[in-house]
Amino acid sequence: MKEISGGIKPENGTVCALGLFDGVHRGHRLVINTAVSLAKELGAQSAVFTFKTNTVTSKGHDGRLEMILSDEEKRRHFGDLGVELLYSPSFEELKDMSAEAFVRDILVGVLGCRAVVCGDDFRFGKGAEGDCSSLELYGRIYGIEVIVCDKLSYKGEEVSSTMIRECIRTGKIEKANEMLGYIFSLKLEVEHGRELGRTWNFPTMNQTIPRGQIMPKFGVYATRVTVGGEEKFGVTNIGVKPTLKAHDAPLAETFILDFEGDLYGQKIEIMLDKFIRPEKGFDSIDELRAQIAKDTDKVRRFYGVDER
Numbered sequence: 001m002k003e004i005s006g007g008i009k010p011e012n013g014t015v016c017a018l019g020l021f022d023g024v025h026r027g028h029r030l031v032i033n034t035a036v037s038l039a040k041e042l043g044a045q046s047a048v049f050t051f052k053t054n055t056v057t058s059k060g061h062d063g064r065l066e067m068i069l070s071d072e073e074k075r076r077h078f079g080d081l082g083v084e085l086l087y088s089p090s091f092e093e094l095k096d097m098s099a100e101a102f103v104r105d106i107l108v109g110v111l112g113c114r115a116v117v118c119g120d121d122f123r124f125g126k127g128a129e130g131d132c133s134s135l136e137l138y139g140r141i142y143g144i145e146v147i148v149c150d151k152l153s154y155k156g157e158e159v160s161s162t163m164i165r166e167c168i169r170t171g172k173i174e175k176a177n178e179m180l181g182y183i184f185s186l187k188l189e190v191e192h193g194r195e196l197g198r199t200w201n202f203p204t205m206n207q208t209i210p211r212g213q214i215m216p217k218f219g220v221y222a223t224r225v226t227v228g229g230e231e232k233f234g235v236t237n238i239g240v241k242p243t244l245k246a247h248d249a250p251l252a253e254t255f256i257l258d259f260e261g262d263l264y265g266q267k268i269e270i271m272l273d274k275f276i277r278p279e280k281g282f283d284s285i286d287e288l289r290a291q292i293a294k295d296t297d298k299v300r301r302f303y304g305v306d307e308r
């Protein structure tokens with residue numbers, strides 16, 4: 001997939017999927033797949049128009065931006081879906097542009113759109129003045145076919161980024177995974193901690209959850225971790241370790257089952273399969289250690305792996 005900046009008008013035109021696509025969930029994939037198939041049919045190039053994630057101002061529970069996917073992860077999903085071109089300017093760059101100017105200068109001028117595909121709640125132009133019916137109107141004026149996809153339902157519920165964020169925040173990770181159509185994961189660098197874990201026979205790789213990333217409910221999860229190309233099972237605590245009263249920023253701490261090795265500095269992906277229990281302040285370290293042993297047994301049973 002090639003990332004384009006303003007002014008490049010692709011030969012043979014494009015069929016472009018339009019949206020923020022946070023999560024690239026089942027509904028988003030329907031929109032993008034429709035654009036990719038139509039592009040093939042028309043002999044045009046498939047494209048995605050989206051905004052740079054960290055420039056969009058939808059607020060999280062504590063006033064932060066909280067996205068399911070980083071730009072890098074979104075790009076990976078678009079590429080996997082067969083998208084050939086990506087145009088993702090910052091929101092500031094376009095926020096004062098009228099709806100008609102967006103169609104004329106961006107969809108025609110930059111992207112050479114022959115057709116566009118969007119969801120039924122797509123808004124565009126200054127103050128979100130444009131909607132699907134005005135897009136159809138401008139489409140007729142500027143010669144762009146407009147395809148609007150209805151909201152996809154999964155197991156009787158409409159799939160939306162808002163619903164998925166809410167599920168992740170409240171520990172309903174299995175439901176979030178179903179709606180996403182893949183397993184929600186965190187891919188972050190392994191940092192140094194206080195090196196207490198190893199003295200308890202539970203070394204934990206520590207990964208700080210950055211600002212802007214959706215914060216899963218604090219607690220323990222059954223996870224899968226890819227280390228050196230091999231998939232391992234893990235027990236992950238996400239939270240601030242209230243027992244130690246350390247006042248750390250929220251961390252994902254993972255004890256990887258049946259593994260020994262040095263992971264500091266590596267970027268490692270953890271896939272969250274199941275929420276096991278909420279994080280808790282214990283009266284003593286011994287109680288916490290006993291609980292971690294129980295959590296580990298539970299995770300072994302969940303994945304069906306015996307202790308070595």
Ligand SMILES: Cc1cc2nc3c(=O)[nH]c(=O)nc-3n(C[C@H](O)[C@H](O)[C@H](O)COP(=O)(O)O)c2cc1C
Pocket residue numbers: 193194195196197198202204206220235236237240241242243244253254255278279280281282288292295296
């Ligand atoms: C499976 C698991 C569950 C945990 N649960 C809790 C918890 O409920 N409350 C808490 O304060 N800390 C919890 N922790 C965090 C431990 O306090 C932490 O891993 C330990 O202090 C080691 O820290 P270090 O990596 O800085 O050495 C948990 C850790 C793991 C691996």
Ligand SMILES: Nc1ncnc2c1ncn2[C@@H]1O[C@H](COP(=O)(O)OP(=O)(O)O)[C@@H](O)[C@H]1O
Pocket residue numbers: 190191192193194195196197198199202203204205206254255256257258259260261262263264
């Ligand atoms: N089974 C394992 N699970 C997680 N990390 C492990 C494991 N075995 C070795 N390690 C290594 O040990 C480190 C964690 O040890 P720990 O004593 O908890 O130190 P820290 O407080 O720096 O995280 C990890 O970052 C990783 O490099």
